[in-house]
Each structure stands twice: as structure tokens, then as C-alpha cells.
Amino acid sequence: xxxxxxxxxxxxxxxxxxxxxxxxxxxxxxxxxxxxxxxxxxxxxxxxxxxxxxxxxxxxxxxxxxxxxxxxxxxxxxxxxxxxxxxxxxxxxxxxxxxxxxxxxxxxxxxxxxxxxxxxxxxxxxxxxxxxxxxxxxxxxxxxxxxxxxxxxxxxxxxxxxxxxxxxxxxxxxxxxxxxxxxxxxxxxxxxxxxxxxxxxxxxxxxxxxxxxxxxxxxxxxxxxxxxxxxxxxxxxxxxxxxxxxxxxxxxxxxxxxxx
Ligand SMILES: [Zn+2]
Numbered sequence: 001x002x003x004x005x006x007x008x009x010x011x012x013x014x015x016x017x018x019x020x021x022x023x024x025x026x027x028x029x030x031x032x033x034x035x036x037x038x039x040x041x042x043x044x045x046x047x048x049x050x051x052x053x054x055x056x057x058x059x060x061x062x063x064x065x066x067x068x069x070x071x072x073x074x075x076x077x078x079x080x081x082x083x084x085x086x087x088x089x090x091x092x093x094x095x096x097x098x099x100x101x102x103x104x105x106x107x108x109x110x111x112x113x114x115x116x117x118x119x120x121x122x123x124x125x126x127x128x129x130x131x132x133x134x135x136x137x138x139x140x141x142x143x144x145x146x147x148x149x150x151x152x153x154x155x156x157x158x159x160x161x162x163x164x165x166x167x168x169x170x171x172x173x174x175x176x177x178x179x180x181x182x183x184x185x186x187x188x189x190x191x192x193x194x195x196x197x198x199x200x201x202x203x204x205x206x207x208x209x210x211x212x213x214x215x216x217x218x219x220x221x222x223x224x225x226x227x228x229x230x231x232x233x234x235x236x237x238x239x240x241x242x243x244x245x246x247x248x249x250x251x252x253x254x255x256x257x258x259x260x
Pocket of ligand 1: 084086149177
């Protein structure tokens with residue numbers, strides 16, 4: 001190889017690396033917990049909770065160690081977001097530990113969650129009352145909206161928040177433990193890149209809402225760890241992924257237009 005060819009080869013390698021870094025990756029952390037990773041930054045949604053019951057997968061300990069040691073891809077956690085206070089979505093001690101390690105991370109959620117946190121991190125928590133729009137930085141916009149929790153007969157008092165993240169052009173929506181209702185998708189622009197839903201959203205009634213919202217990809221979560229992969233319902237139009245075991249992840253190429 002001539003020197004010129006070697007230089008071109010190195011430049012191509014660097015170019016590939018840059019492209020790879022600008023992708024978005026969604027990693028499974030347990031139950032409905034995910035991390036959105038882009039370049040060297042990450043946002044955690046519902047990803048910090050302990051063992052609760054055999055039906056719910058607690059936070060992946062390998063990922064948790066990397067988070068607490070600030071190892072890639074968790075070098076820089078910019079936000080920790082919580083849909084609601086239930087123990088299969090949130091653990092105050094774990095959130096406090098991670099928040100103390102990642103001292104510049106913004107904490108977002110409802111007042112019910114905030115009230116369960118220690119005094120030292122409470123001050124950093126931005127709490128929504130019904131709805132909230134918060135810019136984490138000029139590139140990341142978070143929108144929270146209170147939507148009813150599943151099984152209102154039992155959980156009417158639980159404040160469950162829908163989380164919308166817009167990171168440059170990339171848009172992800174996380175429903176938390178949403179009831180199947182028209183209000184769940186109300187006010188959302190169609191065709192987000194990713195929608196994270198609980199497994200009961202494959203019911204016929206919910207499929208109508210999912211098709212209406214028309215996300216590019218749906219991630220099904222909140223799945224009993226003993227369950228097998230569910231086959232995609234015929235009526236469901238968007239692509240379906242299932243987050244079922246630790247290590248599950250999807251990568252989204254950065255071919256997004258900056259129209260937000
Ligand atoms: Zn819940």
C-alpha cells in the first residue's frame with residue numbers, strides 16, 4: 001500500500017467512526033427501563049429500580065455498574081426521567097446514587113416521584129404538574145404529560161407521565177404504564193422514530209391508537225421475563241421490537257431531518 005492509499009484508508013476509518021457515533025441507540029435496562037444513547041451522552045427513562053416481583057425484570061446490574069462507574073456508553077448521563085413512582089419503574093435509592101454520580105444530570109418526573117427522593121437530589125428534580133416542557137440543552141427537548149395509569153380502579157391516584165424526547169431530529173415517546181385511551185396519544189405529532197409501550201398495548205383497541213400515531217418503530221416492554229417472544233399482530237402496521245432480556249438494543253441510523 002502506498003502512503004497515499006494508507007492515508008485515504010485512515011480517513012475512511014475516521015469517517016465511519018464519526019457516522020457510527022452520530023447514531024441513536026436504545027438499550028434495555030429492565031421492565032420498561034431504557035437508555036437513549038447518542039454520541040457520548042445518555043438519557044435514562046424508568047431504568048433505575050430494584051427487584052420487585054418475579055414478573056418484572058429489575059435494572060441490569062452490568063449496565064448499572066457501568067452507569068455508576070461512568071463508563072461508555074454511560075459516561076455522561078444528561079437526564080434521568082421517571083414516568084411514575086411504582087417500584088417496577090423507580091427506586092429512590094438507586095436514582096439518588098446515580099444522580100450523585102452524574103452530578104449534572106437533570107431529574108424529571110411528577111411530584112409523587114419527587115416526594116420520595118432524598119433532600120440532596122430533590123433540589124435538582126424538575127417536577128411536572130399535569131404537563132411540562134423542559135429544554136435539557138439546546139438540542140434536547142423533553143415534554144411530559146400526565147396520562148391515566150392502567151387499571152384506574154386500583155391505580156387512579158397514581159400520576160403516570162408520558163415522556164417525549166426530541167434530540168436533534170430524533171423523537172422517542174415512552175408511555176409508562178398507560179391505560180388504553182385516546183388521551184394517551186393526544187397532542188402528539190405523528191410518526192415519531194420510536195415509541196416505547198407496555199405489553200398490553202398489543203390489544204386490538206390499542207393497536208388502533210398505535211397505527212394512528214404511526215411510529216417508525218415500536219418497542220414492546222414491561223414483559224414478564226418468563227414470557228416468550230410475542231408474534232406481531234397482523235393489524236399492527238409499524239415495525240415491532242420486543243425488549244425482553246438484558247442486552248436487547250436497537251440502533252437507529254442518523255438519517256433524520258432536523259424539522260423539530
Ligand atoms: Zn405502574
